[in-house]
Amino acid sequence: MLNSPGPGVRPLSRAFFSRDPRRVARELLGKILVRRDPTLLTARIVEVEAYLGAKDPAAHSASGQTLRNSVLFGPPGYAYVYFIYGNHYCLNVSCEPEGKAGGVLFRAAEPLSGIDEMAQARDIEIHRPADLPKLTSGPGRLAQAFRITRTRDNGCDLTSSSSSLWIGDDGYRARGIRRTPRIGITKAADKPLRYILAGNPFVSGKTKTR
DNA sequence: ATATCGATTATCT
């Protein structure tokens, strides 16, 4: 099997991430999450959330830098992985120039390659196309499908195609971008900082009624 | 179909 996505997929630049997380989040829709595990896993990003650093009560960086969240205060384009509810890892990418906190949470993606490996990582069986969203629809599921853990991946450079985890652009143009309130938070829960590709079946949350 | 709830632990107060 291939272990790289090919020359048509180029890593995003450091400058791409050195901006306001809302801008980064919107522009990440349609990009590709790439994993060498060592086999190749790829998935199209369809749902993300922006977290704004010091002025955002819902952000992990809201009350200053700690050991846990230090990646968010470092240079842009690096993986911030945290563990939550005693069960789940979640993947973010640091945004804003070094010294200013901010990030984007990856909430869902559409698998493109490595589907069998993702099912193994998730410890589930896929019997029909309608089961596929169970692989990568939701931040905990996405991280598990890509075997993302804090020990392995926190601090990883997501702008380098020589990383085992990175983000690529294959020229795909995202359509139907929408903005909604963020999911699963209690503070600042009204701010519309969740970005989705409307109608995409891999977006997490309620099953869409046609 | 929606609602509620338990699991399980790193991190912070």
Next chain:
DNA sequence: GATAATCGATATG
């Protein structure tokens, strides 16, 4: 000691 950027199972209509 309380909480949490979740998930999956169970209960109920």
